[in-house]
Amino acid sequence: MRMLLIHSDYLEYEVKDKALKNPEPISDEQKTGRLDEVLAVFISVEKVDETNPDEVVEKAVKEIEDVASQIKAERIFVYPFAHLSSELAKPDVALEVLRKIEEKLREKGYEVKRAPFGYYKAFKLSCKGHPLAELSRTIVPEKAVSK
Numbered sequence: 001m002r003m004l005l006i007h008s009d010y011l012e013y014e015v016k017d018k019a020l021k022n023p024e025p026i027s028d029e030q031k032t033g034r035l036d037e038v039l040a041v042f043i044s045v046e047k048v049d050e051t052n053p054d055e056v057v058e059k060a061v062k063e064i065e066d067v068a069s070q071i072k073a074e075r076i077f078v079y080p081f082a083h084l085s086s087e088l089a090k091p092d093v094a095l096e097v098l099r100k101i102e103e104k105l106r107e108k109g110y111e112v113k114r115a116p117f118g119y120y121k122a123f124k125l126s127c128k129g130h131p132l133a134e135l136s137r138t139i140v141p142e143k144a145v146s147k
């Protein structure tokens with residue numbers, strides 16, 4: 001998994017077109033979204049993550065929490081982003097991983113939004129520009145689980 005983390009004044013998106021034949025079903029309300037004072041986390045789920053999705057979810061949540069606590073961010077935007085890797089996981093695994101990351105962060109008390117999966121989206125982002133405002137992380141599973 002590859003993550004790009006941007007501490008932002010805001011992130012807003014607008015769904016444009018389908019980018020997959022079967023994108024995640026969304027309500028009209030989910031066609032746009034915005035969070036202010038947010039840690040935006042752009043995530044590419046990778047092929048290697050398919051060997052142990054639960055392990056990469058745990059590791060990703062830990063990394064995100066670690067950054068959020070350093071920058072004192074209470075809101076997190078999970079953003080599916082297929083452009084950080086050339087070895088992408090298949091969509092059904094990727095969506096499951098992203099949903100679990102969203103869910104676990106919410107359980108830990110963060111205000112969390114997740115941008116819709118499988119769409120082209122316009123987005124606006126305002127990076128804060130301080131030394132910890134732009135970070136990247138690479139996460140790989142150590143132990144493959146048998147299918």
Ligand SMILES: Nc1ncnc2c1ncn2[C@@H]1O[C@H](CO)[C@@H](NC(=O)[C@@H](N)CO)[C@H]1O
Pocket residue numbers: 019020043044045046080081082083088089090091094116117118119120121
């Ligand atoms: N392995 C993967 N990791 C993260 N996101 C993934 C994915 N496989 C598919 N997607 C989603 O489907 C859209 C088309 O690739 C992706 N759309 C995007 O990445 C938008 N920024 C438009 O390009 C994304 O929503």
